[in-house]
Amino acid sequence: MRIEAIGCEPLQLRRVHLENSRTLDVYRRNGGYEALKKVLDGMSPDDVINEVKKSALRGRGGAGFPTGMKWSFVPKDSPKPKYVVCNADESEPGTFKDRYLMERDPHMLIEGMLIAAYSLNSQTGYIYTRGEYKYLIDIMDVALEEARAAGLVGKNILGTNFGCEIHTHTGAGAYICGEETALLSSLEGLRGHPRMKPPFPAVSGLYAAPTVVNNVETLTAVPDIIKMGGEAYQKLGTEKSGGTKLWSVSGHVNSPGVYELPMGYDDMEKFIMEDCGGILDGKKLKAVIPGGSSVYIMRADQIIGKDVRMDYEGLVAAGSSVGSGGFIVMDETVDIFESTKNLTEFYKHESCGWCTPCREGTDWLVKVFKRIENGGGRIEDAQLMLDLCDNIEGKSFCPLGDAASWPIQSAIKRFPEDFIHRLRRLNVD
Amino acid sequence: MSTELIKVTINGKDFEVPKGARLIDVCREKGFDIPSFCYYSDLALQASCRMCLVRIEKMPKLQTSCTIICTDGMIVTTQSEEIEKAQRGMTEFLLANHPLDCPVCDRGGECELQEMTFDWGGLEERFTEKKNYYAERYLSPMVANDPQRCILCKRCTRVCDEWMGEDAIEAGGRGAHTVIGTYLGWLDCSQCGNCIEVCPTGTLLDATYRHQTRPWELAQSITTCNFCSDGCQMSLGSRGGEVRRSVARDRYVNGINGEFLCVKGRFGHPFINHEARIRTPMIRYKKGGKLIPATWDDAIRHVAERLDAVAEEHGRNAVGVVGSPRLTNEALHVLYKFTTELVGTQNYTTTDAFSLRSFFGHLGGPLATHRDIRYANTIVLIGGDPSELQPLTGKQIRQAVRNGSSTLVLVNSVPIRLREQAKIFLHIRPMTEDAIAFALFDRSADSLAAQKAGVEENAIAAARQAIADSTGDVVVMFGGELTATAQAVLAQLSQKFATRDRRILFHPLPLFNNSIGAHDMGMMEAPTSPRGMLNAAGNGIRALYVAGSFLPEQLEGHEDALSKLDFLVVQELFETETTAAADVVLPAASYAEQDGTFTNNDGLVQRVRQSIPALHQSKPDWVIVSQLAKELGMDFGYEMSASAVFREISETVPAYSGMRYPLLKDETNPVQAKYQVTERADVSSELSVLRECVEKLPNTGDKVMVTPDVGTELFKIGTLTDKVAQFHLLANGNPRPETTAVSPLYQIGRQNADFQLPIANLKNETSASELVD
Amino acid sequence: MSTQIVNIQPLSQPVDLGVEPATFSPEVEAEIDRHLAKYPVARSAILPLMFIVQRERGYLDPPGVLYLANRLKLRVTDIWEVATFYSMINTAPVGKYHIQICKTLSCRIRGAGKVTEYCSQKLGIKVGETTADGRFTLSEVECLGSCGTAPMFQLNFDYHENLTPEKIDQILDKLP
Secondary structure: OEEEOOOOOOOOOOOOOOOOOOHHHHHHHHOOOOHHHHHHHHHHHHHHHHHHHOOOEOOOOOOOEEEEHHHHHHOOOOOOOOEEEEEEEOOOOOOHHHHHHHHHHHHHHHHHHHHHHHHHHHEEEEEEHHHHHHHHHHHHHEEEEEHHHHHOOOHHHHHOOOOOEEEEOOOOOOOEEEEEEEHHHOOOOEEEEEEEEOOOOOOOOOHOEEEEEHHHHHHHHHHHHHHHHHHHHHHHHOOOOOOOOEEEEEEEOOEEEEEEEEEEEEOOHHHHHHHOOOOOOHHHHHEEEEOOOOOOEEEEEOOOOOOEEOOOOHHHHHOOOOOEEEEEEOOOOOOOHHHHHHHHHHHHHOOOOOOOOHHHHHHHHHHHHHHHHHHHHHHEEEHHHHHHHHHHHHOOHHHHHHHHHHHHEEEEEHOOHHHHOOOOOOOOO | OOOEEEEEEEOEEEEEEEOOOOOHHHHHOOOOOOOOOOOOOOOOOOOOOOEEEEEEOOOOOEEEOOEEOOOOOOEEEEHHHHHHHHHHHHHHOOOOOOOOHHHHHOOOOOOOOHHHHHOOOOOOOOOOOOOOOOOOOOOOEEEOOOHHOOOOOOOHHHHHHHHHHOOOOEOOOHHOOOEEEEEOOOOOOOOOOHHHOOOOOOOOEOOOOOOOOOOOOOOOOOEEEOOOOOOOEEEEEOOOEEEEEEEOOOOOOOOOOOOOOOHHHHHHHHOOOOOOOOOEEOOOOOOOOEEEEEEEHHHHHHHHHHHHHHHHHHHHEEEEEOOOOOOOOEEEEEEEHHHHHHHHHOOEEOOOOOOOOHHHHOOOOEEEOHHHHHHHEEEEEEEEOHHHHHHHHHHHHHHHHHHHHEEEEEEEEOOOHHHHHOOEEEOOOOHHHHHHHHHHHHHHHHHHHHHOOOOOOOHHHHHHHHHHHOOHHHEEEEOOOOOHHHHHHHHHOOOHHHHOOOOOEEEEOOOOHHHHHHHHHOOOOHHHHHHHHOEEEEEEEEEEEEEOOOOOOOOOOOOOOOHHOEEEEEOOOOHHHHHHHEEEEEEOHHHHHOOOHHHHOOOOOEEEEOOOOOOOOOHHHHHHHHHHHHOOOOOOOOOOHHHHHHHHHHHOHHHOOOOOOOHOOOOOOEEOOOOOOOOOOHHHHHHHHHHHHHOOOOOOOOOOOOOOOOOOOOOOHHHHHHHHHHHHHOOOOOOOOOOOOEEEEHEEEEHHHOOOOOOHOOOHHHHHHHHOO | EEEEEEHHOOOOOOOOOOOOOOOOOHHHHHHHHHHHHHOOOHHHHHHHHHHHHHHHHHOOOHHHHHHHHHHOOHHHHHHHHHHHOOOOOOOOOOOEEEEEEEOOOHHOOOHHHHHHHHHHHOOOOOOEEEEEOEEEEEEOOOOOOHHOHHHHHHHOOOOOOOOOOOHHHHHOOOOO
């Protein structure tokens, strides 16, 4: 499986192939903790936030919210302790980039969190890692021990007044805990149900204190932003989508893996057919889900010859979204009905059950899919499914409801042929 | 909420609403109906049912109106095609897995899901798939559960957490397989049944009332509970002269308790129609002989003759009169009149557990209502255990702390469950409550109190400081542990702390439904106590007229006292230890068979309404006493109506002046008695007596370290709860039956020989195996 | 305010389990203490502690649940409601080796179905079942974040990727 940068110098993937890349020693010898030093030497917390704002870094977990803006929401005058929480609950189908960042370069995450903590006046950080990634928690713990011993984590970091402790925390198998407020519920020891926004976590989050929740890839971008400056980072990408993005490529390609591309990489067809080695066994491309299962599925003819720029704006224009960058490539052997059923089962299984539309809707949709699969499809089922999706989308408590609807809505609209033949024809269309 | 007004436009019309108002409440107030399930007043917000969606201009998605606080200039649409589609959609989702059980579901006819579907749902059933299946089961002797019907509004879990502080019932599982239940499937909670009441569907059901009748066949009448002194308003459902259930559901009644009731209020009613009710007057013609049924005329005449004889021979004071704190005000008033005007004895009392005479005699501030407790700034609770003895008060305290940021100062020798909500807990040695009451009033007593109670001096100071720091109401509550002197001093705490911005309110915690009324009607005026009465039996007291019965703890050590009397008359519902010694037993009607009033621990005078005709030959207590009075030559002149008696009460009891039944008819607007308040009474002599008493307390002593189990008091078997089969299950440890698929009542006999169920209440005794396939 | 509260019996429990709470060795207790020390609120440690109890007792059984309730000062229903929410917490016994095959899209289109068939055949059990000797439990789970090396499964906590029948044989036959 490949891990490499395409179209730019590796930034986040700079050290992943170095021997002993996990160790503090290797990290330090390859530019590690320099950004932290630069911050502690002469930057104020506001300076840091401004650099991040200039970088046009957007949340890499899937929501794409401007990171600098999120950090600036934390009230500076609040007497409560502030928290930095790293969302390492990577569970979006098709996404596996955070895994390799933590596996190969754990210190980069630690440094990113420390800088974030400094800018927010926070002294405590938690890395909420999905339970299945237990081996990564162990790796992270070792890295944190190294960092503590070297005076990089804990009190008086690098001999300054700034102190910050970072702890790992395990999830236990719930995709919903990747939603930031559900993550905080889980971190507080409750069932992982999302919470009402407002109040936003930046104002009232973990233990009702100001909290910033960021994805692993967002935090690991921070040291480079500091080192090269926000503007330079932004220029690597496009105006509204700065820097580089990691794309987790899987499915029917010859070279699946984690690829670092500059934002706005030109273009998606080249990426699939050349950089990722083209379709397996010489088959034809049929569909791509470019941003993790929750984004609209794309037809091959929306990509081939369409010059799709791989950044937030470019993908939206092409009819999908960057999301988490979980890039799933499907060839002509894939029945989109089945692939959509597979994803719907995922959402039904992972629905937390809090709100009516998502809980009952995903359950109903799975049952419809199963019935159709078993030969009981009716012509009105397509409209039924679209209508159920319409009743879930925008009405649910958290975005999981929307995420469950979009694959079905886009699949039915863009691949009707894979559905129609399963629904009984009452008259000739 | 502030008094500042802002403008909100709803469906094109402009309204002025208070700033900070919740949108859903505002819309409903202004006549725009909005459906909801999970939204419940004073419970944690959920926004999970998604029924209350509205469109707010400038907000991208439909919003749940239950979470929106109105802002100035907000433009809201509650009726539109998109909203109607959403409402139909949500209803459709809720009905997807919901079984079409209406024909066999107890909730049919009272079901919020039914009503919501009629009003907001679509006409089509599009769900043709298989519904998720869960088996029916019993979660406890009181709570039956059909998980398939659940719409996961979580009212039950919130009520159990926030009202009761018990966390007994929770949601387990995830997604569409979330099920309300408890670990290992059996509830050992306080069995209050509030989860049943607030459930909008037939998921949680009253197991004692299961499959008995349909709600529209019941006549519902609003009355006041006859168990503890909280005076919850409830609606008794009766059919064919039999009370079938007791509910507080808001479609029937809206009193101080909302939909709250405790296990006794909700499930204690079977005593009303129990077959052990005394049916006719009975006379024991010879000492040691049997009680023989007699007619009312004969019995009344017999009583009159014998009482006359005793009074003739030994003087008026040889006749003692004992009332019960369970009687209505009307009954107690007529009894008082009988006692003081006719009999003319100085020996009278009620069988209440303790007297509040000293408290009322030195009252320094108003009594708190339950609403006052909810909104209090500080609550001081000395002794008592509201969670077990006055559950509504316990609930108000918990909600005050949770939602009102109230500070709870707990002073108790037992680490009662409310310590979980207490900011300050003075864990004192047993029987040293007086010391703390003393120190709260007089700071110079701090070190003395600390020494005797076994707590830190600065802890006492902190408790006192919590009162002094309060802005808003301070509610002082106390139980039966305080002596009369301590009561007097505590009642005057207001002179120390009351200011223009800080009211000191009082909330005594007597045990019975009309303990306060008993005091108000004068039956506690005399210095006699129940034990005193029993002590004097056979000497100074030769005859007793008892309306009610002595408590078992009062009879302890005086087992043969009653047999020493020349003559004992008892008016009662059931045979008790007291009736066992009686020469004449007169059948009284229960609170469900008469009109009247009870006065609760807020001093609220609340209506008791007749629900069914009096059973057999029983009569209301006040009617019996009036008839006896007439036989003895004094016609009280009531036109056989309780309201006439009440009118007399309002003319003779200053605190009740101006009250009439029509004034009391709305349970949502209860009327408080106007007690005499002496803002600055001289308690110097009480203080010195109190100091002496406290000084006599020992300097050492072990503390109670164990929190009593839930139900220690609630499940106690008394005369009334004895008649409810399920209470016997609860009192015997609520054993988990072999299978939860069948009511535990039908199984217990087979597996537990340790206790016998009074089977009178079992409609059919069937073995478990016959009922489960 | 009173220090004696520490000795008072823990919270009243709304369910009488009829069992004694589980006990653990000093090393395990120390491990639990280390987790508790990470958070200002004890309840936050509920998931790490559940994994420890699960590891020590095989699954989260009633004595384990009571232990957690006492340790975290919660009610047993609080433990239960959290435990049943998360897929990785087992409130019923599982086999010594829990094979969790990823079934989500990327693995699915790269042959996860065949992996399931092969394991099912090899072990003689269907998905959701445990072998009679209690060694293997076979489950299908959702995306494990290993899409680039599909198909794959997780055996207890270990990832086994790029699976083929040969590789599966290698992995399972080698297990002690």
